[in-house]
Amino acid sequence: xxxxxxGILAGSDLVLQQLIRASARRDRAAFAALYAxxxxxxxxxxxxxxxxxxxxxxxxxxxxxxxxxxxxxYDPARGSAIGWLVTIVxxxxxxxxxxxGRRPEGRSAPEEVLTALAxxxxxxxxAGLRALQRCLxxxxxxxxxxxxxxxxxxxxxEELAARLGVPLGTVKSWLRRSLERLQKCLEG
Amino acid sequence: MRYDNPELxxxxxxxxxxxxxxxxxxxxxxxxxxTDPGLARIVGDWADRLLPLDxxxxxxxxxxxxxxxxxxxxxxxxxxxxxxxxDFSWLRSLALWRALAAGAGAAIVGLVLYxxxxxxxxxxxxxxAILGGHGGEPGWIAVTGPQSGQVTFAAVAPxxxxxxxxxxxxxxxxxxxxSLGLLPQHPGTTATLRMxxxxxRGGVLAVSLEPPGGSAxxxxxxxxxxxxxxxxxxx
Numbered sequence: 001x002x003x004x005x006x007g008i009l010a011g012s013d014l015v016l017q018q019l020i021r022a023s024a025r026r027d028r029a030a031f032a033a034l035y036a037x038x039x040x041x042x043x044x045x046x047x048x049x050x051x052x053x054x055x056x057x058x059x060x061x062x063x064x065x066x067x068x069x070x071x072x073x074y075d076p077a078r079g080s081a082i083g084w085l086v087t088i089v090x091x092x093x094x095x096x097x098x099x100x101g102r103r104p105e106g107r108s109a110p111e112e113v114l115t116a117l118a119x120x121x122x123x124x125x126x127a128g129l130r131a132l133q134r135c136l137x138x139x140x141x142x143x144x145x146x147x148x149x150x151x152x153x154x155x156x157x158e159e160l161a162a163r164l165g166v167p168l169g170t171v172k173s174w175l176r177r178s179l180e181r182l183q184k185c186l187e188g
Numbered sequence: 189m190r191y192d193n194p195e196l197x198x199x200x201x202x203x204x205x206x207x208x209x210x211x212x213x214x215x216x217x218x219x220x221x222x223t224d225p226g227l228a229r230i231v232g233d234w235a236d237r238l239l240p241l242d243x244x245x246x247x248x249x250x251x252x253x254x255x256x257x258x259x260x261x262x263x264x265x266x267x268x269x270x271x272x273x274x275d276f277s278w279l280r281s282l283a284l285w286r287a288l289a290a291g292a293g294a295a296i297v298g299l300v301l302y303x304x305x306x307x308x309x310x311x312x313x314x315x316x317a318i319l320g321g322h323g324g325e326p327g328w329i330a331v332t333g334p335q336s337g338q339v340t341f342a343a344v345a346p347x348x349x350x351x352x353x354x355x356x357x358x359x360x361x362x363x364x365x366x367s368l369g370l371l372p373q374h375p376g377t378t379a380t381l382r383m384x385x386x387x388x389r390g391g392v393l394a395v396s397l398e399p400p401g402g403s404a405x406x407x408x409x410x411x412x413x414x415x416x417x418x419x420x421x422x423x
Contacts, residue, residue, distance in 0.1 A: 031262075035255055040247040043254075048245055057254050064258045065400055072377050073222070079232020086242055087205060087235045091214070094207045132240045150208050151241050157208050179202040186237055 016081035017074075024071035031068060038082070039064075042089045049093040049154035059096055063089045094154040135185035142166075143174035147182075150175065197227055205234040222374070261401035316386070316421070317393050319414040327355075327395065327414040328371055332383070339386060341371055342378045356398045358408055361387030370402050371395060389421045 016037065022030030039060065046059040066088055074084050136144055142164060149155045155163065160171045203209050204217055221228045316330040316339050330341045341357070355373060358365035368386075372379050386393070396403070397410035 028262075032255075035258070039254070040249045041242070041245070043250040044245040044248040045242055047248055057250060060250055060254050061257050061261070065261050068258075068262045069373065072372075073374060075225075075228070077232075078225070078228040079236050080239070083232060083235030083239050086239060087231075090207055095211065098211065129240045129243060132237070147206065148241070150206050151238055154207055157210075160208075175203065175206065175208055176199060179199065179206065182237070183198065183202070 013080045013082055016085070017076050020067070020071050020074045020081055020084075023068060024074070031071075034067070035064060038085055041082075042085060045086060046089055046093045048152060049090065049097060055096065055100070056093070059089065059093045062096070063092045066092065090151075090154065094156075097154055098156065131186055132182075135182050138185055139178050139181060143178040146171055146174050147178050197230055201227065201230040202234050204231060205238060263401065314420055316383075317416040317418050319393060319395055319416040321414050330393070330416075332420070334380070337383050338380050339383050340378050340380045343372045343374055353397050353410070354400055354402055355395050355413070356402045356408070358394045358396065359385070359387045359391065360394055361391035365394065365408055367402065367406065368393075370398075383421060386418055386421060389418050391418045392416070393418060 016034065019030045019034040019037070023034060042063065043056060043060050046063070047053065047056040050056040050059055063085075067085065070088075074081065078084070136147070139147070146160050146164060149160060149163065150157075157168060157171050157175070160175075161168045164171070166174075200209075200217060204214060204221075209217060221231055314332050316332055318326050319328040319330070320326050326344050328341050328343055330339050332339055334340060355371045357368040357371050359368055360366075368381060369379070393416055394408070394412045395414035396408040396412045398408070399410075403409045
């Protein structure tokens with residue numbers, strides 16, 4: 001994956017990498033700048049999973065304390081800085097969601113994500129978006145829903161099974177096969 | 189389970205990024221990532237592959253109180269500043285951490301050998317303290333340097349405690365314990381403070397488990413998990 005195909009915040013990833021490296025050296029100003037640049041996007045990602053602002057605020061707080069502590073672990077050879085940050089936030093949100101118990105049903109519609117994906121956005125990220133969109137389109141409808149609900153809304157495998165009305169084993173094999181197909185498609 | 193099977197590595201990395209791994213499996217997987225750069229790269233590739241799905245989210249400004257809370261929680265780090273330097277690159281050598289993890293006794297010998305071998309290279313660091321757990325295994329090792337008058341603490345063992353806690357370092361030398369700041373948790377990370385902040389030789393350094401950001405009372409509130417005597421410095 002080349003940096004210009006990464007989509008979200010692609011152009012500024014080098015800056016984020018430098019800010020994370022400086023944060024690892026306990027540079028508070030750099031850490032504040034990292035927060036300023038990324039918090040509104042990361043807050044939105046947390047909010048999509050948590051639904052409640054207060055809970056998403058907790059997730060953002062936990063995540064950034066974690067980023068401060070683990071900044072030294074980030075290595076640009078392992079992928080983009082924004083990808084690393086997003087993974088921390090999403091895992092933190094999924095953990096908190098689990099602790100808070102079952103979420104109310106409804107609202108989260110994976111189709112919204114697909115529609116938004118299709119909408120033209122900034123030119124520099126269009127290639128990565130189009131590729132992912134095309135590959136998601138090649139998946140069957142239900143497995144695609146499972147992937148999107150898991151990634152965007154943080155649904156667990158058990159929640160996916162309940163939501164999509166299939167056994168847990170089916171969800172597991174849908175996810176596994178879909179991820180394999182996505183990889184082949186994106187690399188093909 | 190074998191973790192060197194390419195398909196398995198790919199599948200686990202994908203599920204890790206997707207977020208569908210059961211929490212316990214994920215913690216174990218995160219430990220693997222920490223020591224397996226190849227696996228970490230596969231994870232990074234997956235994070236970048238799925239990243240466009242976040243493009244659709246409209247940015248939302250969080251309230252200012254979130255940043256204030258973060259600042260409060262990282263304030264404890266003011267005393268200890270992590271400064272990995274070239275001279276101390278050996279402190280972060282993976283081989284060393286593996287050796288240390290293999291066995292405490294052998295590990296200390298290994299560390300001392302390391303210091304002797306590298307004495308010509310680094311400005312002769314000497315061991316200031318070894319902070320051992322109740323089982324005797326070292327959690328942190330403190331050595332002099334990288335500059336004169338400084339002491340560097342290196343985390344040497346992965347902490348089994350949940351990451352929602354911090355480890356706070358205390359100086360104990362008559363009177364109430366004095367906080368020296370938070371210690372780094374990941375093996376291979378270091379933090380440096382001034383030698384004069386430590387208790388005199390023979391004094392005790394203790395590490396307690398505290399809420400994130402450190403004790404709010406200025407005194408240890410959690411269990412003391414590690415301790416060690418100051419071995420060098422003025423008596």
